[in-house]
Amino acid sequence: MPYCYNYPRPAVSSDCVIFGFDGFQLNVLLIERKNDPYKGYWAFPGGFLEMDETSEQCARRELEEETGITDACLEQLYTFSGLERDPRGRVVSVAYMALVRQSSIRPVAGDDALQAQWFPVNSLPKLAFDHDLIFRTAMQRLRQKFCYQPIGYELLGEKFTLPELVRLYESVMDQRVDRRNFYRKILRTGLLVLLEERTSGVPHKPARYYQFDRSRFEMLKKNSCFSLISRLPETLAAK
Amino acid sequence: MPYCYNYPRPAVSSDCVIFGFDGFQLNVLLIERKNDPYKGYWAFPGGFLEMDETSEQCARRELEEETGITDACLEQLYTFSGLERDPRGRVVSVAYMALVRQSSIRPVAGDDALQAQWFPVNSLPKLAFDHDLIFRTAMQRLRQKFCYQPIGYELLGEKFTLPELVRLYESVMDQRVDRRNFYRKILRTGLLVLLEERTSGVPHKPARYYQFDRSRFEMLKKNSCFSLISRLPETLAAK
DNA sequence: AATCTTAGTGTAAATTTAACACAAAGCTAA
DNA sequence: TTAGCTTTGTGTTAAATTTACACTAAGATT
Numbered sequence: 001m002p003y004c005y006n007y008p009r010p011a012v013s014s015d016c017v018i019f020g021f022d023g024f025q026l027n028v029l030l031i032e033r034k035n036d037p038y039k040g041y042w043a044f045p046g047g048f049l050e051m052d053e054t055s056e057q058c059a060r061r062e063l064e065e066e067t068g069i070t071d072a073c074l075e076q077l078y079t080f081s082g083l084e085r086d087p088r089g090r091v092v093s094v095a096y097m098a099l100v101r102q103s104s105i106r107p108v109a110g111d112d113a114l115q116a117q118w119f120p121v122n123s124l125p126k127l128a129f130d131h132d133l134i135f136r137t138a139m140q141r142l143r144q145k146f147c148y149q150p151i152g153y154e155l156l157g158e159k160f161t162l163p164e165l166v167r168l169y170e171s172v173m174d175q176r177v178d179r180r181n182f183y184r185k186i187l188r189t190g191l192l193v194l195l196e197e198r199t200s201g202v203p204h205k206p207a208r209y210y211q212f213d214r215s216r217f218e219m220l221k222k223n224s225c226f227s228l229i230s231r232l233p234e235t236l237a238a239k
Numbered sequence: 240m241p242y243c244y245n246y247p248r249p250a251v252s253s254d255c256v257i258f259g260f261d262g263f264q265l266n267v268l269l270i271e272r273k274n275d276p277y278k279g280y281w282a283f284p285g286g287f288l289e290m291d292e293t294s295e296q297c298a299r300r301e302l303e304e305e306t307g308i309t310d311a312c313l314e315q316l317y318t319f320s321g322l323e324r325d326p327r328g329r330v331v332s333v334a335y336m337a338l339v340r341q342s343s344i345r346p347v348a349g350d351d352a353l354q355a356q357w358f359p360v361n362s363l364p365k366l367a368f369d370h371d372l373i374f375r376t377a378m379q380r381l382r383q384k385f386c387y388q389p390i391g392y393e394l395l396g397e398k399f400t401l402p403e404l405v406r407l408y409e410s411v412m413d414q415r416v417d418r419r420n421f422y423r424k425i426l427r428t429g430l431l432v433l434l435e436e437r438t439s440g441v442p443h444k445p446a447r448y449y450q451f452d453r454s455r456f457e458m459l460k461k462n463s464c465f466s467l468i469s470r471l472p473e474t475l476a477a478k
Numbered sequence: 479a480a481t482c483t484t485a486g487t488g489t490a491a492a493t494t495t496a497a498c499a500c501a502a503a504g505c506t507a508a
Numbered sequence: 509t510t511a512g513c514t515t516t517g518t519g520t521t522a523a524a525t526t527t528a529c530a531c532t533a534a535g536a537t538t
Contacts (some may be wrong), residue, residue: 001243001244001245002243002244003243003244003245003246003247003248004240004241004242004244005240005242005243005244005248005250006240006242007250007287008240008250008290009244009250009251010248010251010288010290011243011244011246012249012250012251012320012331016460037508048246049249049320049331051247051249051320051329053322054320054322055318055320055331056320074336076317076318078315079294079315079318079333081288081293081294082297082331083291083292083293090290092251092288092294092331092333094318094320094331115329124348146534147387148386148387149447157490161516162516162517163515163516177523178496178497178498179516179517180497180498180517180518180519181495181496181497183516183517183518184494184495184518185494185495188402188494199516200504201504201505202504202505202514202515202516203504203505203506203513203514204503204504204505204513204514204515204516205502205514205515205516205517206503206506206515206516207515207516208515208516219463242480295504333531346486400485401485401486402484402485417527417528417529418485418531419486419487419488419528420526420527420528422485422486422487423487423525423526424525424526427525428480438485439535440485440535440536441483441485441535442482442483442535442536442537443482443483443485443534443536444483444484444485444486444533444534444535445485445534445535446484446485446486446510447485447486
């Protein structure tokens with residue numbers, strides 16, 4: 001026990017909630033734990049902080065070690081510090097989340113993981129530690145972000161069709177979206193660039209591909225704001 | 240050095256960014272540090288995590304010890320884990336923020352603090368540690384929240400007038416707001432309850448007092464969502 | 479009683495939303 | 509080859525909201 005301090009310290013770890021979209025449903029990436037505690041349980045990839053890395057670097061490192069993913073754009077989600085999170089003792093975990101193109105990622109189990117696998121968000125296995133709480137927090141945050149930011153392009157390919165985008169929104173928000181109104185709304189933002197290519201081999205009218213205009217997005221993010229509750233659903237306003 | 244572990248561990252702390260509003264400008268509560276490092280510098284109240292408390296409980300405890308504030312509603316802001324945050328060694332800090340009624344709080348220095356004092360957000364002294372980064376993060380988050388949530392009532396009294404509310408919004412967002420349109424918007428949400436009382440002793444028409452309907456707010460928070468970028472300012476949409 | 483200052487209400491045009499209908503384009507199967 | 513099926517893309521219209529204003533009201537001061 002070579003590391004000694006004047007006061008007790010919790011261990012610090014990072015965990016990653018990685019969202020992917022397969023064209024039909026929203027998934028998260030889980031690993032099966034190779035070691036105790038919770039051996040054999042599924043959990044989010046993560047591990048202990050080392051002294052020469054930030055919490056985000058730790059998340060990125062553990063993600064690569066356990067799943068092979070290297071280029072996810074991580075965003076800090078929340079820090080969990082419950083007293084009984086981990087049977088080994090006090091562990092404070094900084095959770096991160098990321099949206100990735102599921103198709104471009106082939107998760108490979110490594111290190112502490114028996115296997116890495118995608119699970120649909122509405123049928124997860126029993127999770128280790130307090131990862132169920134982490135998952136619910138991530139889901140909530142993801143939905144919030146979808147409400148007021150036209151994000152989610154990280155979840156699709158470099159190019160995508162509007163119908164795909166609608167399905168993504170419907171999956172995440174778990175509610176029906178009017179295609180036609182949605183198209184207009186999203187196109188009016190000017191964030192999508194129309195490409196020449198179309199889908200092919202489909203037994204119906206082919207869809208056009210679009211690309212996300214990241215530079216315009218950054219520009220807009222700086223300026224747009226202030227609307228004070230964007231709009232109140234009529235049904236609620238009446239009450 | 241009685242606390243020993245197999246692997247090195249960072250210390251974990253909590254810091255609190257407390258926002259207050261004095262009717263004219265937005266302020267934050269700072270303490271002057273009694274001890275090194277950064278002795279004599281101003282900093283956000285905070286301190287080290289103890290083993291029998293969560294990170295939020297730690298924030299609440301330190302806030303009380305150093306400023307006497309007991310009933311702030313803390314919200315987790317962000318966790319800072321930079322390698323060089325603290326000259327004493329590796330410290331990971333979980334930052335919280337809260338909005339309080341400045342008038343109802345008389346900050347009292349205690350414990351590690353020489354004094355506790357409100358500072359206008361646009362003229363802060365030099366801050367200890369990376370607290371300048373924490374402040375900018377908090378300010379950004381506060382503005383974001385004001386954009387899509389009719390919050391900020393914690394910053395005003397139990398009862399308040401619409402002109403006060405406008406001044407609050409103008410202070411936080413640092414931009415002009417059209418009184419008349421703002422009134423309509425905010426009233427339409429149904430979140431404000433008109434009281435009988437009016438301001439008195441003012442050399443002009445007295446303003447009416449309103450009260451925030453917290454239960455309706457909770458109800459709305461559950462249901463409202465999904466607008467996909469509330470609205471795009473015309474000036475930007477044109478580009 | 480006139481004046482000054484801020485509070486509260488109203489109006490009209492432009493924009494956006496919500497809820498639809500319909501034409502277009504590709505494959506399939508008779 | 510053509511009718512039929514499916515999904516995509518584009519309009520249309522009424523209702524609601526936003527924006528940008530002008531005007532009246534109420535209290536204190538001179």
